[in-house]
Amino acid sequence: MMVLIQLAITFTAISLVAIGGANAVVPEIHRRVVDVFGWMTDSTFATVFALSQVAPGPNVLIVSLVGWQVAGLAGLAVATLAMLLPSGVLALTVSRVLARHENSRAVKIIKVGLVPVTIGLIAASGLVMARASYTGVAAMAITAGAVVFTVMTERNPLWALAGGAVIGALVSYFT
Amino acid sequence: MTPPDATAQARPSLGALFLGFAKIGLMGFGGVAPVARHVIVEDRRWLSEQEYAALLSVGQVLPGPNVVNTSLMIGDRFHGLLGAATALTGIMAMPLVLLIVFATLYGTVAENPIARAAMAGAAAASAGLVIGMAIKMARKLKPGVVALVFIGLAFVAAGVLRLPLVEAIIVLAPLSILAAWKFGK
Numbered sequence: 001m002m003v004l005i006q007l008a009i010t011f012t013a014i015s016l017v018a019i020g021g022a023n024a025v026v027p028e029i030h031r032r033v034v035d036v037f038g039w040m041t042d043s044t045f046a047t048v049f050a051l052s053q054v055a056p057g058p059n060v061l062i063v064s065l066v067g068w069q070v071a072g073l074a075g076l077a078v079a080t081l082a083m084l085l086p087s088g089v090l091a092l093t094v095s096r097v098l099a100r101h102e103n104s105r106a107v108k109i110i111k112v113g114l115v116p117v118t119i120g121l122i123a124a125s126g127l128v129m130a131r132a133s134y135t136g137v138a139a140m141a142i143t144a145g146a147v148v149f150t151v152m153t154e155r156n157p158l159w160a161l162a163g164g165a166v167i168g169a170l171v172s173y174f175t
Numbered sequence: 176m177t178p179p180d181a182t183a184q185a186r187p188s189l190g191a192l193f194l195g196f197a198k199i200g201l202m203g204f205g206g207v208a209p210v211a212r213h214v215i216v217e218d219r220r221w222l223s224e225q226e227y228a229a230l231l232s233v234g235q236v237l238p239g240p241n242v243v244n245t246s247l248m249i250g251d252r253f254h255g256l257l258g259a260a261t262a263l264t265g266i267m268a269m270p271l272v273l274l275i276v277f278a279t280l281y282g283t284v285a286e287n288p289i290a291r292a293a294m295a296g297a298a299a300a301s302a303g304l305v306i307g308m309a310i311k312m313a314r315k316l317k318p319g320v321v322a323l324v325f326i327g328l329a330f331v332a333a334g335v336l337r338l339p340l341v342e343a344i345i346v347l348a349p350l351s352i353l354a355a356w357k358f359g360k
Contacts, residue, residue, distance in 0.1 A: 018238045020340030047281065054294055055277045057200045057270025058207050060240040064271055065278065076271070084263070087239025088247050092259060094237060095230070095248040109359060113352030114232035116322040117344065119313050120329025121235065122208065126306030127334035129205075133298035142296055146303025150209065151310050154217045157209045158202045160300045168296015169289050 003071050004078050006037060011063055011082035018087060020121070022060040029066065039070045060084065138171045186253040187221055189261050195219050196246055196265030201273075205301025207242045207266070209308045221249065224315045236348050242266070321358045325351040 010032050018025045026049065033039050040048070048069060052062035060083060067079025101107045130143045146160040187195065195214055202210045216227050227245075234244035243266065250262030284290045313326060325347060332343040 016238050017341075018240070019236065019344055021235075021239075021241045024340045051274070051278055051281055053205065053298075054281075055270060055274045056202060056204050057274065058203065058240050058243050058266060060243060061270055061274050065274060068275065068278070080267070080271070084239070084243060084267075087237065087244065088259075088263070091234060091237050091239060091244040091247055092251050092256075095233060095251060098233065099252065109356045110352050111229040111232065112322075112359060113325075113355035114236060114348055115228045115316065116318055116325035117329045117347045117351050118228065118232040118235050119309050119316075119318075120326040120347075121333050121340065121343065122312070123306060123309035123326070123330045124332070124334030126302055126304075126309060127330070128337070129302035129305055130299070133295060133302050135295055135299075139295065139299040142299040143303040143306070146300040147307040147310065150304055150307025151314075154213070156202070156218075157213055157304045158204070160304055161204050161297045164296040164298075164300025164303075165293040166296070168299070169293040171296075172292030173289060 003039075004074060007067055007070060007075055007079045008082045010037075011067075011079050012086050014063075015083045015086040016090070018083075022058070022062060022083075023125075026062065029062065033066055033070075039066075044069065138167065142167055187219065189254055189258065191219070192250060192253060192258060193261050193265040195221070196250075196262045197269055199242075199246075200266040200268070200270045203242075203270070205298055206305065209301075209304040211242045211245070212308055212312070215249065221253075224312065228312055228316060236344055319358075321354045322351075325354065 014025050014028060014032075017028070030045055034042055034045050045066075048065045049062060052059065052065050055061060060080075063083040064076050064080045067075035067077070069075075071078070098107050098111075130140075133139055133143070142164045146164060149155070149160045149163075150157065195218075198218075199207055199211045199214050202214075212227060212231075215221050216224055222230070230245050230248050231241065234241045234248065237244055243263065246262040246266050247259045250258035250260070252258070254261065316322075318326060329343060329347050332338045332347065333340055
């Protein structure tokens with residue numbers, strides 16, 4: 001029971017500072033889970049992180065997996081809800097306020113002003129991901145191919161992922 | 176600003192909302208952002224590029240996972256709180272189940288060199304999808320000079336200089352809004 005309360009408090013706090021999304025607070029999650037509470041070792045946390053990246057779904061799944069690791073199904077439920085509810089309530093409140101003042105000049109300017117920063121940050125996270133996944137010329141070619149695929153077509157992104165996986169496997173098999 | 180995309184459709188039913196977000200959750204390997212944009216803007220046409228960019232931006236400056244925030248807002252916009260809950264369940268439910276399956280299998284898969292190479296290849300592709308998404312959004316939204324400057328600043332701050340996202344957003348978001356106010360029509 002104690003551990004569930006600690007999970008709830010930990011992730012409620014993290015939820016409200018997670019500007020930039022779940023991946024932005026991974027270091028903070030690591031600090032609390034490994035250093036403060038000692039719920040898992042460094043290497044278990046690394047596996048948890050890797051898993052949350054490999055599995056389909058939002059990056060926030062890392063929180064669910066930490067909860068599961070710490071306290072089973074109850075831990076998974078508590079950690080996930082604690083991470084999603086506070087920020088979710090805030091997002092809905094802000095979104096409703098913005099919708100109510102949709103036609104005001106201030107709201108329009110705020111939206112127009114935020115979009116470029118968002119696009120720049122998305123491009124930046126793509127670059128960070130490309131660097132992290134760089135293992136050689138083949139990886140760079142796969143990344144470039146996926147860029148072209150996205151820009152030139154409206155097809156399902158899953159095709160690019162499947163293509164990347166197949167090429168990655170073939171290259172390693174024949175070299 | 177260009178006028179909203181005329182092809183954006185009327186509001187989806189709760190069932191359609193659930194299925195659309197379930198698709199996003201299930202196909203979101205290596206991050207859901209590219210596939211979320213694909214489903215919402217290109218596949219289901221729930222929102223125009225402009226509307227989606229605006230909602231995603233609000234989701235990004237607020238705390239919490241961006242795409243989850245955006246999903247909640249889209250669900251709420253079409254069907255109120257029930258819609259928000261439906262979108263959230265859609266995007267989270269199947270991935271949570273699969274996550275447990277993955278967690279059980281991971282040990283065996285991670286040992287296999289071919290499987291590792293395939294995962295590395297998919298990771299390289301997902302990086303390309305994210306870069307491509309940014310390029311595509313920028314092309315469709317036709318930013319002016321001021322907007323281009325802020326796209327560049329955000330990219331350099333977070334991508335090249337690797338400043339923490341929170342700092343980049345806290346500094347750049349207000350400046351960009353100020354610039355939009357000063358130089359906007």
